Amino acid sequence: GAGVSQTPSNKVTEKGKYVELRCDPISGHTALYWYRQSLGQGPEFLIYFQGTGAADDSGLPNDRFFAVRPEGSVSTLKIQRTERGDSAVYLCASSLDAGNTIYFGEGSWLTVV
Amino acid sequence: ILNVEQSPQSLHVQEGDSTNFTCSFPSSNFYALHWYRWETAKSPEALFVMTLNGDEKKKGRISATLNTKEGYSYLYIKGSQPEDSATYLCAFIAPPSNTGKLIFGQGTTLQVKP
Numbered sequence: 001g002a003g004v005s006q007t008p009s010n011k012v013t014e015k016g017k018y019v020e021l022r023c024d025p026i027s028g029h030t031a032l033y034w035y036r037q038s039l040g041q042g043p044e045f046l047i048y049f050q051g052t053g054a055a056d057d058s059g060l061p062n063d064r065f066f067a068v069r070p071e072g073s074v075s076t077l078k079i080q081r082t083e084r085g086d087s088a089v090y091l092c093a094s095s096l097d098a099g100n101t102i103y104f105g106e107g108s109w110l111t112v113v
Numbered sequence: 114i115l116n117v118e119q120s121p122q123s124l125h126v127q128e129g130d131s132t133n134f135t136c137s138f139p140s141s142n143f144y145a146l147h148w149y150r151w152e153t154a155k156s157p158e159a160l161f162v163m164t165l166n167g168d169e170k171k172k173g174r175i176s177a178t179l180n181t182k183e184g185y186s187y188l189y190i191k192g193s194q195p196e197d198s199a200t201y202l203c204a205f206i207a208p209p210s211n212t213g214k215l216i217f218g219q220g221t222t223l224q225v226k227p
Contacts, residue, residue, distance in 0.1 A: 104158075
């Protein structure tokens with residue numbers, strides 16, 4: 001596609017449930033990033049992939065959060081045992097390579113009730 | 114801890130007013146500063162990538178300056194229009210710079226009234 005595509009655009013889930021958020025980066029982009037924006041704050045870094053490998057996962061808040069990118073293209077962010085504090089906009093971004101212009105998707109708005 | 118601060122947090126102006134906001138970032142180990150515009154229900158759009166001290170960049174009515182020695186950048190909007198209403202984010206490239214990892218400020222939300 002022309003831009004970074006994220007699905008679902010909106011997700012409401014119950015506390016304790018499992019959630020998957022998908023990101024389809026711009027074709028050919030090797031670098032992929034996940035960020036999370038909570039109300040009133042700027043986006044916070046979660047994880048960075050270079051190709052298939054997670055080159056930096058220092059921003060994942062705890063072991064309930066996990067992300068994969070098995071074929072170096074589409075990535076899935078997985079959240080187990082969701083908590084109300086996980087409610088946020090989850091943004092995915094990609095770039096041709098680390099250090100190039102970074103393009104964002106529209107985000108997945110997650111609400112945990 | 115790397116911290117990026119933006120001010121003001123929000124701004125309401127009339128159509129035609131010019132406005133500016135500030136981004137403060139660590140002045141040591143500087144690599145690049147990004148400005149983004151984020152409109153509701155859209156993806157954040159890259160405005161500028163600034164790398165050199167004294168850089169000035171312009172895109173239409175929007176311009177930005179960079180001072181890496183004192184650790185700040187200004188974004189200016191000349192003759193604000195309602196379509197400029199958005200959240201403006203600045204982001205600092207965190208070391209090591211080869212990851213492209215961004216540290217964002219909390220944003221300045223601009224509302225332009227017709």
